Amino acid sequence: MLEIEKLDFSYQKKKILKKINFKAKKGEFISLLGANGSGKTTFLHCIQGLLPLKEGKILIDGENIIQLSKKEIAQKISVVPQENKNVFAYEVLEMVVMGVNPWLAFTEHPSPEDYQKAEKILEDLGVVDLKGKNFNQISGGERQLVLIARALMQQTDILLLDEPNSHLDFKNVHLMMEIMRDLSFKNKTVITALHDPNLAYKYSDRVIILKEGEILASGVVEEVMTAANLSAAYDLKIQKVKPNFSLEFRPAHKFKKKA
Numbered sequence: 001m002l003e004i005e006k007l008d009f010s011y012q013k014k015k016i017l018k019k020i021n022f023k024a025k026k027g028e029f030i031s032l033l034g035a036n037g038s039g040k041t042t043f044l045h046c047i048q049g050l051l052p053l054k055e056g057k058i059l060i061d062g063e064n065i066i067q068l069s070k071k072e073i074a075q076k077i078s079v080v081p082q083e084n085k086n087v088f089a090y091e092v093l094e095m096v097v098m099g100v101n102p103w104l105a106f107t108e109h110p111s112p113e114d115y116q117k118a119e120k121i122l123e124d125l126g127v128v129d130l131k132g133k134n135f136n137q138i139s140g141g142e143r144q145l146v147l148i149a150r151a152l153m154q155q156t157d158i159l160l161l162d163e164p165n166s167h168l169d170f171k172n173v174h175l176m177m178e179i180m181r182d183l184s185f186k187n188k189t190v191i192t193a194l195h196d197p198n199l200a201y202k203y204s205d206r207v208i209i210l211k212e213g214e215i216l217a218s219g220v221v222e223e224v225m226t227a228a229n230l231s232a233a234y235d236l237k238i239q240k241v242k243p244n245f246s247l248e249f250r251p252a253h254k255f256k257k258k259a
Protein backbone atom coordinates (compact mmCIF):
# COMPACT_ATOMS: atom_id res chain seq x y z
CA MET A 1 0.00 0.00 0.00
CA LEU A 2 1.27 3.44 -0.97
CA GLU A 3 0.03 6.37 1.10
CA ILE A 4 0.73 10.00 0.44
CA GLU A 5 -0.30 12.56 3.00
CA LYS A 6 -0.41 16.32 2.46
CA LEU A 7 2.42 16.29 -0.03
CA ASP A 8 3.82 19.74 -0.78
CA PHE A 9 6.74 20.31 -3.07
CA SER A 10 8.32 23.51 -4.40
CA TYR A 11 11.11 24.25 -6.84
CA GLN A 12 12.78 27.32 -5.35
CA LYS A 13 9.81 29.50 -4.43
CA LYS A 14 7.41 28.04 -6.96
CA LYS A 15 4.88 25.63 -5.48
CA ILE A 16 4.62 22.63 -7.78
CA LEU A 17 2.58 20.16 -5.73
CA LYS A 18 0.01 21.34 -3.25
CA LYS A 19 -1.43 19.25 -0.43
CA ILE A 20 -1.69 16.02 -2.36
CA ASN A 21 -3.44 13.18 -0.53
CA PHE A 22 -3.46 9.85 -2.25
CA LYS A 23 -3.61 6.12 -1.55
CA ALA A 24 -2.86 3.26 -3.90
CA LYS A 25 -3.69 -0.30 -3.00
CA LYS A 26 -2.03 -3.45 -4.23
CA GLY A 27 -3.40 -4.49 -7.60
CA GLU A 28 -4.56 -1.03 -8.66
CA PHE A 29 -3.82 0.47 -12.05
CA ILE A 30 -3.86 4.23 -11.66
CA SER A 31 -3.40 6.78 -14.43
CA LEU A 32 -2.19 10.30 -13.83
CA LEU A 33 -3.56 12.82 -16.29
CA GLY A 34 -2.95 16.53 -16.57
CA ALA A 35 -1.70 19.19 -18.93
CA ASN A 36 2.01 19.73 -19.60
CA GLY A 37 3.60 21.19 -16.51
CA SER A 38 0.74 20.17 -14.18
CA GLY A 39 3.14 18.24 -11.92
CA LYS A 40 2.90 14.58 -13.00
CA THR A 41 6.65 13.93 -13.29
CA THR A 42 7.35 15.84 -10.09
CA PHE A 43 4.74 13.73 -8.30
CA LEU A 44 6.35 10.50 -9.56
CA HIS A 45 9.81 11.79 -8.58
CA CYS A 46 8.56 12.51 -5.06
CA ILE A 47 7.20 8.96 -4.73
CA GLN A 48 10.66 7.63 -5.70
CA GLY A 49 12.23 9.73 -2.95
CA LEU A 50 14.21 11.81 -5.45
CA LEU A 51 13.00 15.19 -4.23
CA PRO A 52 13.03 16.69 -0.71
CA LEU A 53 9.47 17.27 0.44
CA LYS A 54 8.56 20.60 1.93
CA GLU A 55 5.73 19.04 3.83
CA GLY A 56 3.88 15.77 4.01
CA LYS A 57 4.92 12.16 3.94
CA ILE A 58 5.06 9.16 1.68
CA LEU A 59 4.57 5.73 3.21
CA ILE A 60 5.10 2.37 1.56
CA ASP A 61 3.53 -0.44 3.56
CA GLY A 62 3.62 1.90 6.54
CA GLU A 63 7.31 2.84 6.18
CA ASN A 64 8.23 6.46 5.54
CA ILE A 65 10.43 6.62 2.44
CA ILE A 66 12.76 9.15 4.02
CA GLN A 67 13.83 6.36 6.34
CA LEU A 68 14.61 3.97 3.50
CA SER A 69 17.90 3.68 1.62
CA LYS A 70 18.01 4.03 -2.17
CA LYS A 71 18.45 0.28 -2.41
CA GLU A 72 15.43 -0.40 -0.20
CA ILE A 73 13.32 1.98 -2.29
CA ALA A 74 14.51 0.21 -5.45
CA GLN A 75 13.34 -3.10 -3.97
CA LYS A 76 9.88 -1.61 -3.65
CA ILE A 77 9.54 0.71 -6.65
CA SER A 78 10.65 0.32 -10.25
CA VAL A 79 10.51 3.18 -12.69
CA VAL A 80 10.18 3.64 -16.42
CA PRO A 81 11.30 7.24 -16.90
CA GLN A 82 10.15 9.76 -19.50
CA GLU A 83 13.63 10.40 -20.92
CA ASN A 84 15.35 7.27 -22.14
CA LYS A 85 18.76 8.27 -23.47
CA ASN A 86 21.59 6.65 -21.60
CA VAL A 87 25.05 8.16 -21.28
CA PHE A 88 26.78 4.81 -20.91
CA ALA A 89 27.04 2.43 -23.82
CA TYR A 90 25.55 -0.67 -22.20
CA GLU A 91 24.37 -3.66 -24.13
CA VAL A 92 20.61 -4.16 -24.06
CA LEU A 93 20.78 -7.45 -22.10
CA GLU A 94 23.06 -5.80 -19.52
CA MET A 95 20.57 -2.96 -19.16
CA VAL A 96 17.75 -5.39 -18.46
CA VAL A 97 19.80 -7.50 -16.03
CA MET A 98 20.56 -4.33 -14.07
CA GLY A 99 16.97 -4.57 -12.84
CA VAL A 100 18.11 -7.27 -10.42
CA ASN A 101 20.80 -5.07 -8.79
CA PRO A 102 18.70 -3.88 -5.84
CA TRP A 103 18.37 -7.52 -4.78
CA LEU A 104 22.10 -8.30 -4.88
CA ALA A 105 24.66 -7.91 -2.12
CA PHE A 106 27.40 -5.32 -2.73
CA THR A 107 29.91 -7.85 -4.08
CA GLU A 108 27.38 -10.10 -5.81
CA HIS A 109 26.93 -10.30 -9.59
CA PRO A 110 23.84 -11.30 -11.56
CA SER A 111 23.63 -15.07 -12.02
CA PRO A 112 23.27 -17.02 -15.29
CA GLU A 113 19.59 -17.52 -14.31
CA ASP A 114 19.21 -13.74 -14.10
CA TYR A 115 20.51 -13.44 -17.67
CA GLN A 116 18.10 -16.16 -18.81
CA LYS A 117 15.25 -14.39 -17.10
CA ALA A 118 16.19 -11.07 -18.71
CA GLU A 119 16.28 -12.75 -22.10
CA LYS A 120 12.85 -14.28 -21.52
CA ILE A 121 11.41 -10.86 -20.64
CA LEU A 122 12.87 -9.38 -23.85
CA GLU A 123 11.37 -12.31 -25.73
CA ASP A 124 7.92 -11.72 -24.24
CA LEU A 125 8.18 -8.08 -25.27
CA GLY A 126 9.11 -9.14 -28.79
CA VAL A 127 12.55 -7.50 -28.74
CA VAL A 128 14.96 -10.34 -27.91
CA ASP A 129 16.82 -9.62 -31.17
CA LEU A 130 18.06 -6.42 -29.57
CA LYS A 131 19.87 -8.19 -26.72
CA GLY A 132 23.42 -7.69 -28.05
CA LYS A 133 22.88 -4.16 -29.31
CA ASN A 134 24.16 -0.96 -27.80
CA PHE A 135 21.31 0.70 -25.87
CA ASN A 136 22.18 4.07 -27.41
CA GLN A 137 22.03 2.74 -30.94
CA ILE A 138 18.46 1.49 -31.01
CA SER A 139 15.29 3.49 -31.64
CA GLY A 140 13.47 5.53 -29.00
CA GLY A 141 10.60 3.02 -28.92
CA GLU A 142 12.98 0.09 -28.65
CA ARG A 143 14.76 1.83 -25.76
CA GLN A 144 11.38 2.29 -24.08
CA LEU A 145 10.66 -1.44 -24.34
CA VAL A 146 14.10 -2.24 -22.90
CA LEU A 147 13.43 0.04 -19.92
CA ILE A 148 10.08 -1.65 -19.42
CA ALA A 149 11.93 -4.99 -19.48
CA ARG A 150 14.36 -3.66 -16.85
CA ALA A 151 11.44 -2.57 -14.65
CA LEU A 152 9.87 -6.03 -14.99
CA MET A 153 13.22 -7.61 -14.06
CA GLN A 154 13.26 -5.53 -10.86
CA GLN A 155 10.22 -7.41 -9.52
CA THR A 156 8.88 -4.65 -7.32
CA ASP A 157 5.40 -4.32 -5.88
CA ILE A 158 5.03 -0.80 -7.26
CA LEU A 159 5.73 0.32 -10.83
CA LEU A 160 5.87 3.97 -11.78
CA LEU A 161 5.78 4.93 -15.43
CA ASP A 162 6.19 8.42 -16.80
CA GLU A 163 4.44 8.67 -20.15
CA PRO A 164 5.79 5.25 -21.14
CA ASN A 165 4.14 5.36 -24.54
CA SER A 166 5.75 8.49 -25.89
CA HIS A 167 8.02 6.63 -28.34
CA LEU A 168 5.92 3.52 -28.95
CA ASP A 169 4.02 2.59 -32.08
CA PHE A 170 0.32 1.74 -31.96
CA LYS A 171 0.80 -1.98 -31.35
CA ASN A 172 3.45 -1.50 -28.69
CA VAL A 173 1.38 1.10 -26.87
CA HIS A 174 -1.31 -1.50 -26.35
CA LEU A 175 1.21 -4.28 -25.67
CA MET A 176 2.73 -2.10 -22.99
CA MET A 177 -0.63 -1.15 -21.45
CA GLU A 178 -1.79 -4.77 -21.44
CA ILE A 179 1.40 -5.90 -19.73
CA MET A 180 0.94 -3.23 -17.06
CA ARG A 181 -2.71 -4.20 -16.69
CA ASP A 182 -1.70 -7.84 -16.22
CA LEU A 183 0.82 -6.83 -13.58
CA SER A 184 -1.95 -5.09 -11.69
CA PHE A 185 -3.98 -8.31 -11.96
CA LYS A 186 -0.99 -9.98 -10.30
CA ASN A 187 -1.38 -7.63 -7.36
CA LYS A 188 1.23 -5.05 -8.38
CA THR A 189 0.43 -1.37 -8.04
CA VAL A 190 0.89 0.43 -11.35
CA ILE A 191 0.89 4.23 -11.52
CA THR A 192 1.44 5.79 -14.89
CA ALA A 193 1.45 9.34 -16.18
CA LEU A 194 -0.33 9.41 -19.51
CA HIS A 195 -0.90 12.04 -22.14
CA ASP A 196 -3.67 10.13 -23.87
CA PRO A 197 -6.95 10.13 -21.89
CA ASN A 198 -8.25 7.38 -24.19
CA LEU A 199 -5.65 4.98 -22.78
CA ALA A 200 -6.47 5.99 -19.23
CA TYR A 201 -10.15 5.35 -19.95
CA LYS A 202 -9.51 1.95 -21.46
CA TYR A 203 -7.03 0.53 -18.94
CA SER A 204 -7.22 2.20 -15.53
CA ASP A 205 -9.00 1.29 -12.34
CA ARG A 206 -8.65 4.83 -11.11
CA VAL A 207 -7.64 8.15 -12.60
CA ILE A 208 -6.12 11.19 -10.95
CA ILE A 209 -6.25 14.47 -12.80
CA LEU A 210 -3.67 17.07 -11.77
CA LYS A 211 -4.09 20.74 -12.49
CA GLU A 212 -1.39 23.19 -11.50
CA GLY A 213 -0.11 20.85 -8.82
CA GLU A 214 -3.46 20.07 -7.24
CA ILE A 215 -5.78 17.12 -7.59
CA LEU A 216 -8.62 18.32 -9.76
CA ALA A 217 -10.39 14.96 -9.64
CA SER A 218 -9.62 11.46 -8.41
CA GLY A 219 -11.63 8.27 -8.54
CA VAL A 220 -12.95 5.57 -10.83
CA VAL A 221 -12.77 6.22 -14.55
CA GLU A 222 -16.47 6.86 -15.18
CA GLU A 223 -16.71 9.39 -12.38
CA VAL A 224 -13.52 11.29 -13.10
CA MET A 225 -13.23 11.33 -16.85
CA THR A 226 -16.13 13.62 -17.47
CA ALA A 227 -16.27 16.28 -20.15
CA ALA A 228 -16.23 18.94 -17.42
CA ASN A 229 -13.11 17.58 -15.68
CA LEU A 230 -11.19 16.97 -18.90
CA SER A 231 -12.14 20.40 -20.22
CA ALA A 232 -10.86 21.99 -17.02
CA ALA A 233 -7.67 19.90 -17.03
CA TYR A 234 -6.66 20.66 -20.59
CA ASP A 235 -8.35 24.02 -21.08
CA LEU A 236 -10.37 22.57 -23.92
CA LYS A 237 -14.06 22.60 -24.71
CA ILE A 238 -14.76 18.87 -24.60
CA GLN A 239 -18.44 18.36 -25.25
CA LYS A 240 -18.86 14.66 -24.75
CA VAL A 241 -16.94 11.66 -23.46
CA LYS A 242 -18.14 8.57 -25.25
CA PRO A 243 -18.13 5.53 -22.98
CA ASN A 244 -16.60 2.26 -24.05
CA PHE A 245 -13.91 3.69 -26.23
CA SER A 246 -12.63 0.47 -27.65
CA LEU A 247 -10.59 -1.05 -30.38
CA GLU A 248 -11.27 -4.72 -30.80
CA PHE A 249 -8.10 -6.72 -31.33
CA ARG A 250 -6.52 -9.86 -30.04
CA PRO A 251 -4.14 -9.38 -27.13
CA ALA A 252 -0.76 -8.69 -28.65
CA HIS A 253 1.29 -10.45 -26.01
CA LYS A 254 1.78 -13.80 -24.36
CA PHE A 255 0.91 -12.86 -20.79
CA LYS A 256 -2.29 -14.37 -19.48
CA LYS A 257 -5.12 -12.00 -18.94
CA LYS A 258 -7.56 -12.39 -16.06
CA ALA A 259 -11.12 -12.92 -17.27
Ligand SMILES: Nc1ncnc2c1ncn2[C@@H]1O[C@H](COP(=O)(O)OP(=O)(O)OP(=O)(O)O)[C@@H](O)[C@H]1O
Residues within 6 Å of the ligand: 011, 016, 034, 035, 036, 037, 038, 039, 040, 041, 042, 043
Ligand atom coordinates in the same frame (compact mmCIF):
# COMPACT_ATOMS: atom_id res chain seq x y z
N1 LIG B 1 14.19 21.02 -12.12
C1 LIG B 1 13.23 21.94 -12.14
N2 LIG B 1 13.43 23.18 -11.64
C2 LIG B 1 12.46 24.10 -11.61
N3 LIG B 1 11.19 23.88 -12.08
C3 LIG B 1 10.94 22.67 -12.59
C4 LIG B 1 11.93 21.64 -12.65
N4 LIG B 1 11.35 20.53 -13.20
C5 LIG B 1 10.08 20.86 -13.47
N5 LIG B 1 9.81 22.14 -13.11
C6 LIG B 1 8.54 22.83 -13.21
O1 LIG B 1 7.59 22.12 -12.43
C7 LIG B 1 6.31 22.13 -13.04
C8 LIG B 1 5.77 20.70 -13.14
O2 LIG B 1 6.64 19.99 -14.02
P1 LIG B 1 6.44 18.44 -14.30
O3 LIG B 1 7.58 17.98 -15.13
O4 LIG B 1 6.19 17.76 -13.01
O5 LIG B 1 5.08 18.46 -15.16
P2 LIG B 1 4.40 17.30 -16.00
O6 LIG B 1 2.95 17.33 -15.63
O7 LIG B 1 5.11 16.03 -15.83
O8 LIG B 1 4.59 17.87 -17.48
P3 LIG B 1 4.73 17.10 -18.90
O9 LIG B 1 3.34 16.59 -19.22
O10 LIG B 1 5.12 18.22 -19.81
O11 LIG B 1 5.75 16.04 -18.79
C9 LIG B 1 6.47 22.84 -14.37
O12 LIG B 1 6.04 24.16 -14.22
C10 LIG B 1 7.96 22.79 -14.62
O13 LIG B 1 8.38 23.89 -15.39
